[in-house]
Amino acid sequence: xxxxxxxxxxxxxxxxxxxxxxxxxxxVETTSDDESLARSMxxxxxxxxxxxxxxxxxxxxxxxxxxxxxxxAVCTYKILSDGRRQIGGFYLPGDIFGLESAAGHTxxxxxxxxxxxxxxxxxxxxxxxKQSAMMTNELLELTARELARAQDRVLLLSSKSAxxxxxxxxxxxxxxxxxxxNTVELPMSRQDIADYLGLTIETVSRTLWALENxxxxxxxxxxxxxxxxxxxxxxxxx
Amino acid sequence: xxxxxxxxxxxxxxxxxxxxxxxxxxxVETTSDDESLARSMxxxxxxxxxxxxxxxxxxxxxxxxxxxxxxxAVCTYKILSDGRRQIGGFYLPGDIFGLESAAGHTxxxxxxxxxxxxxxxxxxxxxxxKQSAMMTNELLELTARELARAQDRVLLLSSKSAxxxxxxxxxxxxxxxxxxxNTVELPMSRQDIADYLGLTIETVSRTLWALENxxxxxxxxxxxxxxxxxxxxxxxxx
DNA sequence: CGATTCATTGACTAGAATCAAATACCGTGG
DNA sequence: CCACGGTATTTGATTCTAGTCAATGAATCG
Numbered sequence: 440x441x442x443x444x445x446x447x448x449x450x451x452x453x454x455x456x457x458x459x460x461x462x463x464x465x466x467v468e469t470t471s472d473d474e475s476l477a478r479s480m481x482x483x484x485x486x487x488x489x490x491x492x493x494x495x496x497x498x499x500x501x502x503x504x505x506x507x508x509x510x511x512a513v514c515t516y517k518i519l520s521d522g523r524r525q526i527g528g529f530y531l532p533g534d535i536f537g538l539e540s541a542a543g544h545t546x547x548x549x550x551x552x553x554x555x556x557x558x559x560x561x562x563x564x565x566x567x568x569k570q571s572a573m574m575t576n577e578l579l580e581l582t583a584r585e586l587a588r589a590q591d592r593v594l595l596l597s598s599k600s601a602x603x604x605x606x607x608x609x610x611x612x613x614x615x616x617x618x619x620x621n622t623v624e625l626p627m628s629r630q631d632i633a634d635y636l637g638l639t640i641e642t643v644s645r646t647l648w649a650l651e652n653x654x655x656x657x658x659x660x661x662x663x664x665x666x667x668x669x670x671x672x673x674x675x676x677x
Numbered sequence: 678x679x680x681x682x683x684x685x686x687x688x689x690x691x692x693x694x695x696x697x698x699x700x701x702x703x704x705v706e707t708t709s710d711d712e713s714l715a716r717s718m719x720x721x722x723x724x725x726x727x728x729x730x731x732x733x734x735x736x737x738x739x740x741x742x743x744x745x746x747x748x749x750a751v752c753t754y755k756i757l758s759d760g761r762r763q764i765g766g767f768y769l770p771g772d773i774f775g776l777e778s779a780a781g782h783t784x785x786x787x788x789x790x791x792x793x794x795x796x797x798x799x800x801x802x803x804x805x806x807k808q809s810a811m812m813t814n815e816l817l818e819l820t821a822r823e824l825a826r827a828q829d830r831v832l833l834l835s836s837k838s839a840x841x842x843x844x845x846x847x848x849x850x851x852x853x854x855x856x857x858x859n860t861v862e863l864p865m866s867r868q869d870i871a872d873y874l875g876l877t878i879e880t881v882s883r884t885l886w887a888l889e890n891x892x893x894x895x896x897x898x899x900x901x902x903x904x905x906x907x908x909x910x911x912x913x914x915x
Numbered sequence: 916c917g918a919t920t921c922a923t924t925g926a927c928t929a930g931a932a933t934c935a936a937a938t939a940c941c942g943t944g945g
Numbered sequence: 946c947c948a949c950g951g952t953a954t955t956t957g958a959t960t961c962t963a964g965t966c967a968a969t970g971a972a973t974c975g
Contacts, residue, residue, distance in 0.1 A: 523836045527828055539828055541821030546828065570717065577689045578947065582820045583779030589827035590765055590777060596834040597875030598761050601931065637835030639932060661940075661954075675954055756947055837961065867922060882923055897970080899922070916975105923970070932962085938955070945948080 474580035476577040477583040479567050480507055496548040502540025503561050508532050512626035515539075515546040516634065526590065526635040529627060531615055538582045552626050555633040560675030596637050605646040606676040609656070611666065622659070622668040629661075650675075690815040714815040717805050720733050720744055720795035727788040734786040740778025741799050749792030750864035753784040754872065764873040767825065767865060769853055776820045781907075791863075792866050834875045843884045844914040847894070847902065859904040860897070867899075 441583065443633075486509065489495055493504065495513060506513070508530050515527040515536055527546045530536045536548060541561075567574060595604055613623040633640045647664075650656045655672045657665040719761045727733055733744065733751060744751075746768050753765035753774055756778055768774045774786060779799075805812060851861040863870070871878045885902075888894045893910045894898070895903040904910065 517832060519832070519836060525832050525835050527831065539821060541818060541825045542825040542826070544825035565881045575817060577815060580779060581821060582817060582824060584776045586820060586824040586827055587782035589824055589831060590782070592831045593765065593827060593834060594755060594757070594763050596831060597763050598757060613801060640954075641933085641956085642931060645931095648955075877964060878922075879965085881925085883963095885922075919972100919974080921970105923968105925968080926951075926963070926966090928963105930962095930964090931960105933960070934958085936951105936955105936957080940953070941951090943949085943951105945946100 440577045455540070456511075475573045476581075477507075479564060479574060480505070480557050480559045483567070487556055487558055488556050489556070491553050493549060493550050494547065496537070496545065496555075497558070498545055498547040500545060500547075501541055502537065502543065502545045503560050505537045505561060505564070506530075506548070507535045507557040509555040509557055511553040511556075513548055513554055513556070514551055514627065514631060514635075515548045517546050524634045525637070526631060528585075529612075529615075529631075529635065531617075531626075531672045533568060535581060537579070539584050541582070551628075551631065582644075601638055601642050601646050602649070603676055604638065604645060606672050608632060608636055609666075609672070610676065611665065621669075623664050623666070624660050625664065687841055713811045714819075715745070717802060717812060718743070718795050718797045720725075720895050721801045721805070722795045725794055727792050727794070729788060729791050731788050732785065733788060733794070734775070734783065736783060736785040738783060738785075740775065740781065740783045743773060743775045743797050743799060743802070744768075745773045745795040746784070747793040748796075750785055750789040751792055751794070752788045752789055752865065752869060755784050755785055759857075761871045763875070764869060767853075767869075767873065768856075769864075773819060776816070776823050779820070789866075789869065807856075839874075839876055839880050839884050840887070841914055842876060843870075843881060843888070844910050846870060846874055847904075847910070848914065851904065859907075861902050861904075863902065 476544075484507075488512060490509075496504075496515075498517065513534075513536060515532040517525050517527065519525065522661070524578050527539075527552070528536070530548075551617070564574070595607055599607070609623065612618070613626060616626070617624050627635075628638050629643050632638075633643045636643065638646075647656070647658060650672070651658050655666075655668045655675065657667050661667055678885070686847060727749075729812050734753075737792065748770050751768040751772075753768070753776060755765065757763065763776075764813070767785075783841075797859075802812070833845055836844065847861065850856070850863060854864070855862050865873075867878050867881050869877075871881045874881070876884075885894070885896060888910070889896050891909070893904075893906045893913065895905050897903055
């Protein structure tokens with residue numbers, strides 16, 4: 440359970456970061472349809488800092504909080520009985536996580552990089568929701584979008600090849616992550632990508648190599664990938 | 678698009694059913710937390726009948742309706758570019774579908790058996806929702822539950838073997854479908870099961886045979902399966 | 916009772932997992 | 946700045962699971 444003391448233990452001083460938050464690159468965008476929710480979160484929520492690779496939600500935590508990423512990257516996951524890990528999703532600045540847990544079903548969450556998150560108790564949101572039905576609607580909209588994403592993952596996992604998955608992932612990230620021109624910055628490790636796509640780390644590595652080899656991408660750094668031939672990639676993705 | 682005329686064309690006379698709705702076996706259960714929604718649906722919604730294997734929602738339909746299964750079984754699905762079909766979910770009496778489309782992302786839906794459904798326009802729901810914030814909350818709760826289910830599917834598809842998938846499916850159905858004692862009645866075809874689990878029909882068939890061979894289940898009819906050794910099955914599922 | 920669809924079974928193949936090893940990267944401390 | 950240790954990643958060889966193709970068998974519908 441995420442107690443106050445646990446939070447304090449995990450907290451770190453943002454001024455001491457070796458990798459400072461990338462707020463300048465990825466400003467927190469509040470889209471028009473979550474404005475009232477965003478405002479409420481800023482009013483009654485509190486900001487927490489987590490260092491890289493720290494638990495934010497444990498799998499058995501009561502699911503009574505919503506989180507908004509301000510800077511950094513977070514993933515939700517589940518550990519299966521045989522030790523395999525499935526990543527439910529990556530959350531980048533502006534994204535909200537903790538929505539799925541309304542049904543008592545909880546994914547764990549951990550920071551991939553140093554992160555700054557806005558936390559709010561759902562119970563603190565309830566009285567505000569009474570005032571404006573707006574906010575409940577926004578929550579509903581967000582949850583429906585999360586559902587749509589999950590269904591896209593179901594599609595991806597059920598019938599796409601390793602190559603299609605990796606290419607799809609690169610496109611998804613180029614849309615969502617901080618990407619300047621043709622370059623995309625991946626905050627997560629190869630293992631994270633593998634666990635997200637339902638592949639092994641070896642397969643992810645080999646697939647990326649193959650994509651580079653055929654001139655579709657260029658792996659500048661491990662964490663930085665440049666698109667060399669977008670249309671060729673499109674075709675590989677189907 | 679689902680026009681009134683299309684509805685009429687697809688409609689069938691419930692008194693002429695060869696396989697009458699199983700209302701007596703599977704009564705429509707309205708759980709405590711969707712009571713106000715259920716009431717509203719019954720008040721402003723309308724009942725439609727669809728014969729077996731008929732389109733209820735087309736993939737390009739505007740996503741402005743909610744559906745509640747009264748009797749029979751429905752599946753949502755998507756056809757992939759290469760012709761494969763992925764089933765998003767099965768909906769049995771009492772289940773509501775059409776929730777995911779709030780995000781503009783639509784799955785098609787078709788009847789698996791003859792079905793009776795309650796349909797309501799979301800726009801008709803909106804004015805009622807203003808009166809009671811309750812209902813929006815129920816919708817949120819339902820959507821969150823649907824999200825949790827989708828995430829379970831993601832887990833299942835990303836890292837479970839064919840055997841684990843099939844066993845998991847049997848347990849899911851024994852919980853949800855009309856099951857008397859140790860027998861579960863499957864309204865869907867092998868192909869439906871395969872498309873739901875991300876397997877081929879051959880693999881589903883072989884896996885079921887293997888389960889029967891090792892004494893875990895008994896395939897009385899193609900559509901009726903009896904559990905012979907639940908604890909052995911549990912272990913196979915992991 | 917035949918026609919058609921649906922399901923099962925068999926033989927073979929392909930793609931990703933696994934196991935094993937080598938290499939590159941990163942932070943640390945000298 | 947550079948050597949060092951530990952971790953993350955890449956690469957190689959092999960295995961294994963589920964897919965594919967093909968054919969047979971069973972159920973259902975008219």
